[in-house]
Amino acid sequence: MNSICFIDRDGVINEMVDRGEIRGGDGRLLRYSAPWRYSEFRLQPGVREALIKLGRLGFLRIVVTNQPDLAYGRLLSEDHALMMSGLARLPLEDIYICPHPSSEGCYCHKPKPGMLLAAARKWHGDLSRSFIIGDTRSDIGAGRAAGCKTILVRAPYNQGLEADFYADDLFGAALLIRQLLEGGYNDFIHRHG
Ligand SMILES: [Mg+2]
Numbered sequence: 001m002n003s004i005c006f007i008d009r010d011g012v013i014n015e016m017v018d019r020g021e022i023r024g025g026d027g028r029l030l031r032y033s034a035p036w037r038y039s040e041f042r043l044q045p046g047v048r049e050a051l052i053k054l055g056r057l058g059f060l061r062i063v064v065t066n067q068p069d070l071a072y073g074r075l076l077s078e079d080h081a082l083m084m085s086g087l088a089r090l091p092l093e094d095i096y097i098c099p100h101p102s103s104e105g106c107y108c109h110k111p112k113p114g115m116l117l118a119a120a121r122k123w124h125g126d127l128s129r130s131f132i133i134g135d136t137r138s139d140i141g142a143g144r145a146a147g148c149k150t151i152l153v154r155a156p157y158n159q160g161l162e163a164d165f166y167a168d169d170l171f172g173a174a175l176l177i178r179q180l181l182e183g184g185y186n187d188f189i190h191r192h193g
């Protein structure tokens, strides 16, 4: 069985875009959004190094990303394809994308665990020894629903959100996981998790 690091995309691998104030696809006001144009797509610092570190620690690295802006018409499929080809150049084992709006009730849209469960089946993942690294309630919810440990990447828009662990960015999350494993954490979650 494999340990998997599920990794959210927007706000973890690439920067969120500060829009000032906009209305989200679901009508809520928000300030930060995912990039809608490829020109807005910027990797966060240390992402490649973090992924390499997670690989050396024995994790499969699998992106799980909601992209509802495809359905809302804010993200064009050409821009989406360019961003995902940027992602494909990173050291990742797999990429799962939910292109549906949350209102559609699909099984894959985080906080539902569909993408995590599908990946665990395909890659023989042991979810109790796996992590999700994300920046929103949806990521933490999906990780909990799948039985993973959750790491929240702190950001101005997620203050007060609770997770098992916290990090400043993906690189910080990789360092944290290394510390946890060195401290025997994996044995612990194997026995009790
Ligand atoms: Mg995100």
Ligand SMILES: [Zn+2]
Pocket (backbone or CB within 6 Å): 098, 099, 100, 106, 107, 108, 109
């Ligand atoms: Zn979906």
